[in-house]
Amino acid sequence: MHLEEFAEGNSILHRLDPRVKLMAAAPLALLVALMQGFQGPARGLLLAVALVAIARLNIKKVAVRLAVVNVFVLMLWAFVPFSYPGTEAFSIGPLAASREGLALALGITLKCNAIVLATIALLGTSQVMNLAHALVHLKAPEKLVHLFFFFYRYLGVLHDEYARLRTALRVRAFAPGTDVRTYRAFAWLLGMLIVRSFERSRRIYQAMLLRGFHGHFPVIDHFTLGKKDMAFGALMAVALLIIWRGL
Amino acid sequence: MHISEGILSAPVLLAGAALGAGGVAIGLRKMDYTHIPEVAVLTSAFFVASLVRVPVGPGSVHLALNGLLGVLLGWMSFPAILVALSLQAVLFQFGGITTLGVNTFNMAAPAVAAYYVCRPLIRNERRLAAVAGFSAGALGVAGAVVLIALCLITTGEEFLNLSKMLVAVNIPAVLVEGALTAFIVLFLMKVKPELLNLKENVDA
Numbered sequence: 506m507h508l509e510e511f512a513e514g515n516s517i518l519h520r521l522d523p524r525v526k527l528m529a530a531a532p533l534a535l536l537v538a539l540m541q542g543f544q545g546p547a548r549g550l551l552l553a554v555a556l557v558a559i560a561r562l563n564i565k566k567v568a569v570r571l572a573v574v575n576v577f578v579l580m581l582w583a584f585v586p587f588s589y590p591g592t593e594a595f596s597i598g599p600l601a602a603s604r605e606g607l608a609l610a611l612g613i614t615l616k617c618n619a620i621v622l623a624t625i626a627l628l629g630t631s632q633v634m635n636l637a638h639a640l641v642h643l644k645a646p647e648k649l650v651h652l653f654f655f656f657y658r659y660l661g662v663l664h665d666e667y668a669r670l671r672t673a674l675r676v677r678a679f680a681p682g683t684d685v686r687t688y689r690a691f692a693w694l695l696g697m698l699i700v701r702s703f704e705r706s707r708r709i710y711q712a713m714l715l716r717g718f719h720g721h722f723p724v725i726d727h728f729t730l731g732k733k734d735m736a737f738g739a740l741m742a743v744a745l746l747i748i749w750r751g752l
Numbered sequence: 753m754h755i756s757e758g759i760l761s762a763p764v765l766l767a768g769a770a771l772g773a774g775g776v777a778i779g780l781r782k783m784d785y786t787h788i789p790e791v792a793v794l795t796s797a798f799f800v801a802s803l804v805r806v807p808v809g810p811g812s813v814h815l816a817l818n819g820l821l822g823v824l825l826g827w828m829s830f831p832a833i834l835v836a837l838s839l840q841a842v843l844f845q846f847g848g849i850t851t852l853g854v855n856t857f858n859m860a861a862p863a864v865a866a867y868y869v870c871r872p873l874i875r876n877e878r879r880l881a882a883v884a885g886f887s888a889g890a891l892g893v894a895g896a897v898v899l900i901a902l903c904l905i906t907t908g909e910e911f912l913n914l915s916k917m918l919v920a921v922n923i924p925a926v927l928v929e930g931a932l933t934a935f936i937v938l939f940l941m942k943v944k945p946e947l948l949n950l951k952e953n954v955d956a
Contacts, residue, residue, distance in 0.1 A: 509843065510838075510843075511764055511825065528931075531847070531849065532824050534757065534848070534850045535850055537757075537758065538757060538758055538760075538765065538850040539762045539765070541894075546758070546854075552896045557767075559935065561809040566773040570844070570845055571843075572860070573846075574756060574845055574846075577756050578756070580914065580917075581759070581914065584914040584917070585910050585914065586912075587888055587912040587913075588909070588911070588912060588913050588914075589910040591906075602925060606910060609908075609910065612758075613758050613759050614758075615758075616757060616758025616759075617757045617759070618759035619754050619758070619787050619941075620757035620758055621757060621848070624841070624842065624845055624848070624849060625845065628842045628849075629842065629843070633798040633839070633842065633843070636842065637819050640802065646780055648780050648783060648788065648831075648837070648921060649776070649780060649831055649834070649915050650783075651788050651792075652783075652788055652792050652795070652831055652832070653792075653834050653838070654792075655789055655792030655793060655796075655841075656786060656792040656793075656795045656796050656799070656832075656835050656836070656839070657796075657835075657839060658792075658923045659792065659793045660796045660799060660800070660839075663793070663799075663800045665798050665799050666800075667800045667801075673883070681806075681807045682807055683807050683809055684767055685931075687806075687807065688806070688928070688931050688932055688935060689935050691806055691932060692932045692933075692935030692939060693935070693936075693939050694932075695801045695804070695815075695820065695932070695936055696935075696936045696939035696940055696943065697934065697939075698797045698945045699797050699798075699824075699936070699940065699944075699947070700793065700940070700943055700947070701797075702797035703790065703793070703797060703944065706789040706790040706792070706793040706794065707788040707789075708788070709793065710786065710789045710790070714787070716784075718947045720785045730817060747893075
């Protein structure tokens with residue numbers, strides 16, 4: 506499973522302290538999500554595009570992500586302008602699209618793309634484990650972070666288990682269709698995956714006890730807050746103010 | 753089956769975040785340190801399972817399996833779903849960080865409902881267990897879809913038609929999810945009854 510597609514680059518954003526990036530991404534996303542109209546969201550989108558450019562990400566991969574996210578946005582365009590009351594902009598047969606509805610759909614499109622791009626540029630450029638570690642520093646509940654840690658650590662392992670079970674089905678000439686046989690086969694496969702995950706978790710816990718686990722993980726890597734991190738934090742604060750208030 | 757960024761209104765986002773946080777807090781209190789590896793690796797399994805495409809006629813549906821998760825984990829479904837959704841938000845931008853609370857609640861609340869309604873019916877009687885399994889799966893998806901539709905309609909009347917369509921297109925998913933969950937429950941009864949807190953093996 507190749508998951509952290511955007512974390513492998515080498516830009517200033519990749520090197521920044523993940524704590525600072527989290528502290529910048531969360532308020533930015535929240536601010537854009539809560540704004541009305543489309544001027545604010547448009548400014549947010551501008552900043553997000555700039556961040557993606559600074560992160561020097563693979564444009565093709567970013568475009569693929571955006572395309573997936575915009576499928577739902579497209580559905581909105583198909584429904585919202587025709588359901589929102591207001592002055593008519595154009596009509597297709599009996600359906601009339603309102604200007605207000607079109608403005609709303611545009612606002613949502615800008616917001617959605619702005620937040621998604623900002624998330625990719627700010628959070629996608631960190632290793633997931635580093636983000637989890639940063640959450641500990643930002644006082645997230647420790648149990649929740651531990652849960653996340655084990656979940657992410659064993660995701661790849663369980664995916665391999667799943668791939669093995671799928672191979673076992675395939676070598677037995679399994680051809681999925683819409684029938685009870687298929688559903689039962691999938692159910693047994695998933696049931697087996699759950700059983701194996703349960704048994705593995707037992708072994709993990711025993712191994713932890715063996716190594717003296719008592720509810721606490723020692724941290725080996727430490728973050729250092731440098732001048733660049735401080736400067737980036739300050740810049741982002743100014744950018745947020747501009748997005749909120751305009752120039 | 754998550755709501756994307758930038759759509760919901762502020763009150764809906766905030767209410768969702770508050771309800772989600774409340775559920776997660778209860779779940780974390782119920783989850784002591786001995787449970788963490790179990791809940792976590794089970795969450796990994798469910799995450800992988802949600803990638804499976806199950807054929808339905810010419811198309812296919814993805815499984816949510818939140819009903820089954822609820823049957824197995826109860827209130828701990830809240831933290832389990834939260835960590836899975838956060839990973840999706842950061843890595844794939846499905847859902848999103850501002851909608852994390854509302855999406856967690858929409859998926860986890862039906863899971864907890866399945867825990868209270870369906871789990872007690874899963875005893876050593878296979879037919880009743882199959883019915884309970886089907887209901888848990890169907891309730892999980894149907895509950896989530898209805899909650900998503902409610903979030904959209906509370907945001908604005910203009911989302912009414914879209915919400916109706918969302919509910920309609922998810923009806924096959926509800927049925928498939930119910931069928932699969934029933935089979936999985938029967939499988940677990942036979943192979944790993946202790947996962948369902950059943951003491952002895954059940955005869956086929």
